Amino acid sequence: MKREILARILLLALCLVVVLIPLALRDRSLTLRARMPEDDGWSPQVIQAAAGQPLRLRLTSEDVTHGFAVGQMEMASVDVLPGVVSEVTLLFDEPGIYTFFCTRWCGLNHWRMRGTIEVSGGDAPALxxxxxxxxxxxxxxxxxxxxxxxxxxxxxxxxxxxxxxxxxxxxxxxxxxxxxxxxxxxxxxxxxxxxxxxxxxxxxxxxxxxxxxxxxxxxxxxxxxxxxxxxxxxxxxxxxxxxxxxxxxxxxxxxxxxxxxxxxxxxxxxxxxxxxxxxxxxxxxxxxxxxxxxxxxxxxxxxxxxxxxxxxxxxxxxxxxxxxxx
Amino acid sequence: MKSAMIFRLLMLAGGLALALLPSFAQAAPPVERVFRIEASSFAYKPGQIQLNLGDRVTLELVSMDVVHGLYLDGYDLSLTADPGQTARLTFVADRAGSFRFRCNVTCGAMHPFMIGKLTVGPNHSFTLAAGLTISAIAIFLLIHPRRASQ
Structure with missing residues (x-):
């Protein structure tokens, strides 16, 4: 009888481990999908981040070639291609609201294709x-x-x-x-x-x-x-x-x-x-x-x-x- | 009868000469060429480019709507042009033949069909076709002299 209880507990523990392993190893980076502005543009359009902590983004396109860059930041733009996942890691020193935008001409409304990154933490940014x-x-x-x-x-x-x-x-x-x-x-x-x-x-x-x-x-x-x-x-x-x-x-x-x-x-x-x-x-x-x-x-x-x-x-x-x- | 035979032989010789001689002729001297290719909604304008072996070619890719590319088969060259940013590429056409160029930037639904053709080498196809046709008629007349003289 005691042995059976032990076996059941062991089995339960094994099941829990199996469930927890993928959760623990889960990729914490955020996937940012690009579509043409006529089809709602970036998804998500607002990204939360914390100052001083790296923000890992996985970029991919669901239609045509797009590009990704963050305004007022020293960074080379990254091409966002259909069928390809490009990774980019951003580090924000100052809290505030940053705008990211498309850098490849994807259509007539290309310039409307923007989103924001809300960086929290620290003191409120000076106006x-x-x-x-x-x-x-x-x-x-x-x-x-x-x-x-x-x-x-x-x-x-x-x-x-x-x-x-x-x-x-x-x-x-x-x-x-x-x-x-x-x-x-x-x-x-x-x-x-x-x-x-x-x-x-x-x-x-x-x-x-x-x-x-x-x-x-x-x-x-x-x-x-x-x-x-x-x-x-x-x-x-x-x-x-x-x-x-x-x-x-x-x-x-x-x-x-x-x-x-x-x-x-x-x-x-x-x-x-x-x-x-x-x-x-x-x-x-x-x-x-x-x-x-x-x-x-x-x-x-x-x-x-x-x-x-x-x-x-x-x-x-x-x-x-x-x-x-x- | 004899004069007709001579005429047919002359016709055959003339036809073969027309078909084959341009291939032996001196190729045109290499020149500098500039092609402005406008890319818009899944087509290149012009879609076909003809040049001679040894020409120094500059391709100017101008995008008229969204970002487009141009990849030239056989030469392994590529260009990418955003609207407002004309892309230029200069190369020497040292391989004869017909090569496809196609868009290598995913530009929209019909992107896979955005292709063009670059032909390097003298265009002898018309004289070749005309010469061979004349020769074929001459041979036909030589083989069937009776039907022709009726």
């Missing part, structure tokens, strides 16, 4: 400073055309030669650069007694001197990856998605006040608009998005520094930077 355009009180939706445009493309190299003979100290600070449009600076330069073409050259020089060759290169890289599909590789607002956006905009822009005009992506080669826009204004548009167009909100993706590099690059569609190497 981010208000963007510069708010501090300056700029209305970033107001049109900003300039009355006159330069007759030739302003050259930073020619401007650099002029900069040696006139005093530009008050125009050369980052604060002044960010708060003023090229046209405003052109007008402020009247005091230097230069002619119109020379003043534009000096503006080009001032704009170029607020960035570096590396900054422009990073801006160009980010522009190609994130902006060129709509705004065009040469900045003309004629990217491969421009037509499709206009077509989808027509059907989706019905408002209470009738239909809005479907707006195409901004043309950065248009001097009238670009020379009237200050870096702070462009940064506001970039970081907030919207404008009644399909422009995404980039504030959660780009760091402050990346946004200034992109904006410095955007002005290179207006100014001739050749001959300046710094």
């Amino acid at each position: 981010a400073d208000a963007p510069l355009y708010v501090a300056l009180g700029l209305d970033i939706d107001a049109p900003h055309p300039v009355p006159g445009v330069p007759s030739q493309i302003p050259s930073a190299a020619r401007g650099g030669q002029l900069a040696e003979i006139v005093s530009l100290a008050e125009f050369s600070t980052p604060e002044y650069y960010r708060a003023h449009s090229p046209y405003q600076v052109y007008q402020d330069l009247v005091s230097t007694n230069l002619n119109a073409a020379e003043r534009w050259d000096v503006v080009s020089y001032l704009w170029r001197s607020q960035t570096t060759a590396e900054g422009l290169a990073e801006g160009a890289r980010l522009y190609a990856q994130n902006c060129a599909a709509c705004h065009g590789e040469t900045g003309g607002g004629d990217g491969v998605f421009a037509d499709q956006l206009a077509a989808s905009g027509q059907s989706s822009s019905q408002t209470m006040h009738g239909s809005m005009s479907a707006r195409t992506p901004a043309d950065f080669t248009d001097a009238q608009n670009m020379l009237g826009a200050s870096p702070a204004l462009l940064q506001g548009k970039l970081m907030r998005g919207g404008m009644g167009t399909g422009m995404p909100m980039w504030g959660v993706i780009f760091t402050e520094e990346q946004s200034w590099n992109i904006i410095a690059f955007l002005y290179s569609f207006q100014f001739q930077y050749q001959g300046v190497t710094r």
